[in-house]
Amino acid sequence: MSLLIAGTMAFDAIETPFGKTDKIVGGSATYAAWSASQFTHTIKQISIIGGDFPEEEIAALKAKGVQFDGVEQIQDEKSFFWSGRYHMDMNTRDTLITDLNVLEKFNPQLPDSYQDCEFLMLGNLMPSLQTQIIQQLKNRPKLIIMDTMNFWMDIAMDDLKKTIGMVDLLMVNDGEARQLSGEYSLVKAAQKIMDMGPKFLIIKKGEHGALLFHANHVFFAPALPLEEVFDPTGAGDTFAGGFIGHLARTKDISYNNMKTAIIIGSAMASFVVEKFGAQRLKEISKEDIAKRLNQFVDLVNFDIDIE
């Protein structure tokens, strides 16, 4: 039984108020796999890369148990490239360059070895591709989660709603939840989005934490207040990877276990923003994660004696 992660494996060039990088490895599936690999060791990637994607990155991920049978590599072409500049608040950014490159040819074909999928994470991709991946699975996974972005709401809302209707859990940020639902109140937005199909909804609020909605329940996971956010790129994908990595490890998809999973995702996100790229995810140990989780416990734990 395995965790499938679909998304981009790409290059980014990032500017923040605190520094800038040349092209570094990025992509939603890359961040998610690094994060999830801290918790589970049968991860199968679905992506497309060019001949320029570094062998060392592939080898390093393989060493963590990440399989590449579902990653198409086109040797003569370039990997997807994104470049952006973050504003001072690190929550908003301007896209400087988007070179789709191989992504234009992405036509995911799942190998037979991927049919044991128990957990499916659909990173941000064109909704019709996300649907195509779901449809190729002969047995429905135990849990399908998807990420998406406002871009698809602008240009492919019907396709997007179709995909949303097929998944168990949708993950969007606050602005996207408002755009998707047409409601300003996140509580109202959550109800409308869950009416579209997903039984669970996570609304990410960046430095302000994340909300998990299910039926008439709501759970809030804070973001850890940090001295410095160095590079927020990949924070959402890292969060998603930690979230589904924990669920895949425990094989428990209850609302209660999702609360734990969202805290774990938040802890992983709090690491990735400390350096450019996925560097921190490669460095940290189980002990680092346990220590960080304790900080989350201290952050929100209180005693109350309700009269």
Place this chain on the structure above:
Amino acid sequence: MSLLIAGTMAFDAIETPFGKTDKIVGGSATYAAWSASQFTHTIKQISIIGGDFPEEEIAALKAKGVQFDGVEQIQDEKSFFWSGRYHMDMNTRDTLITDLNVLEKFNPQLPDSYQDCEFLMLGNLMPSLQTQIIQQLKNRPKLIIMDTMNFWMDIAMDDLKKTIGMVDLLMVNDGEARQLSGEYSLVKAAQKIMDMGPKFLIIKKGEHGALLFHANHVFFAPALPLEEVFDPTGAGDTFAGGFIGHLARTKDISYNNMKTAIIIGSAMASFVVEKFGAQRLKEISKEDIAKRLNQFVDLVNFDIDIE
């Protein structure tokens, strides 16, 4: 032993995307007293009002144990009046009218009956008046908390820093914490502000909750996700009133008890925004508060088994 609350008792006229009011009773000390009176019954107000301040409001507060010996009333003049319009996010607002009226003559003189003060809450006022109140107390209270605003940072920073140096706990919003410290990171801002004197700092983030800092500890209290925020006026003062009301009731000023107090303050704030003015604070019962506190427990409570 008593809780002293200093601040404005005033009129507001409010426009939100959901409605507008004529002149209604408001003011920092009014909201704080209504909120604190749910928890403690010896509250002594320090304020100034005009002849137009409603007798019924005074009678209603007195019935809740709020004393008025330190409230000066100038019969021939008008109470302080503020009018504002909230934007869609309910976090930002434009001031339309500020009529200082009696506030220009405010020269607080504490009656002898106020010398038993154990807890002092300095609502937002000119910093030199906040200092004057502290200096009139012969015995230092067990705890002094103060609120302030960016306006005083713009025009009276030296006076403000002097007052901040005299208190135990400062309460500001995120923008104000950044302005006061010159640091964008709230963690760095908190350290700089605590270096100015206060051992405790609360940074309010509106719908994104509040952070409590103490030494190298940080605690996060979420805001309850609400279907509708009807009128955010007074939310900060209501939060402060609930916070200090709980501390005054329990007479425990430990960091641990402050965590509980900040959750109670957040619960009270979640009520006040449901209607215009302090109306909800007048209606709610102990049972309503207990139920709301349980919602906060559900909102952030999670199990984690750290390996």
